[in-house]
Amino acid sequence: MADPDRDGPPEVLDSKRDATRYQVLVEIAARQPAVSQHEIAEAIGVTSQAVSDYVRDLMEHKYVKKGGRGRYEVTKEGVDWLISRTDNLEAYLDRVNSDVLGSVEVDAAIAIDDIDEGSEVGLVMRNGVLHADPAGGAATAVTVTGAKGGEAVGVADFEGVLDYETGYVTVVPVPAVTDRETLDPRVIDDHLPATGLLAVAGTESYALAARAAVTPDIRFGTVDGVTEAAVRGLDVLLVVGADQLPQHTAKLRDENIPHEVLDAIDL
Structure with a gap:
């Protein structure tokens, strides 16, 4: 089993031979019972002769048994050995991620x-x-x-903590083309924040922006893009097709983004 008190790298990384031995046993376990030593050699970057030597070593330690020409099987002892080395390796990688990489996050x-x-x-x-x-x-x-x-x-x-406020999202629903209703494009100028962004979701919304002669800042991935912009302190006018409105407002609610969905009477 994994040894949490071990300060150095796990045994499987103690030497190139130990690491290769581990790789060979993993490949046998993945390919058994029909095992091609040539394929293993190509997979881990050693010679076929080297794989043959490692297989012989694994058999001597009773980690692998042979069932016929080109047929090998990992024994219970071999599985236990793999599990113990893998546990040690996972514990080591967890420590690297938390103690080493986490301390140098840039x-x-x-x-x-x-x-x-x-x-x-x-x-x-x-x-x-x-x-x-x-x-x-x-x-x-x-x-x-x-x-x-x-x-x-x-x-x-x-x-410390960054001192800034979450942005505000104003949502303008646009009727579907089949509703045969249109919005006055001036609605965009009326509600576009002075220093914020315009996001459009759906063809009807893009058409409305084009009629207003305004280039959208966000056209694709608006569910996440609008939320990300607001999290970073930007106000956003979201012009969205009625069919896509629920998924956008659900995301805003989930992320606690302050927002307002304008009613048709306000437009």
């Missing part, structure tokens, strides 16, 4: 001004994009790269 931000590597910066959200401010801020990070103003800079070691 995000990208836009440098507001020139920033040197290793500097502490403030983090602010502008136009839905994370920015790094060398003047500091309530939320901070440390740069892992340098950058000129306007360039992307790598940041890590985050502390």
Whole structure:
């Protein structure tokens, strides 16, 4: 079984031979009973002779038994050995993910001004994009790269909470083409946020935007795209076909995004 107190890498990674032995046994288990040593060799990148040597070794340890020409089967002892090594390997990978990779998580931000590597910066959200401010801020990070103003800079070691509000979504339902009803395209100008985005879902919605001579910011993947924009602090006008309205509003409710669905009388 896995040994949680083991500090180093699992036994299967102690040497190339142990790792290859593990791979060969895995391949036999996956292909049994008709096992081609040539195919195993190609799969793990060793010679057929090397596979033959490993198979002989596994048989000597009673991890594999032979049932005839080209026919092999992993024994109960072999399965137990695989499970124990796999448990150790999984525990090791979990530790790498949590203790090692988790501690060096890096995000990208836009440098507001020139920033040197290793500097502490403030983090602010502008136009839905994370920015790094060398003047500091309530939320901070440390740069892992340098950058000129306007360039992307790598940041890590985050502390504090970003100070910004979730965006607001205004939803304009558009009648289906079969309803033989149309909206005045001025509805878009009337409700489009001054510094926000326009999202259109459905052909009828796109046609309405075209009649208003407005280019949509989001045309595809609007269920997730509108929510993501609002989470990043952007106000959004969502013009959506009546048939797609329920899935959009359900997502907004699930993500607790403040929104309003305009009634026909308001349009």
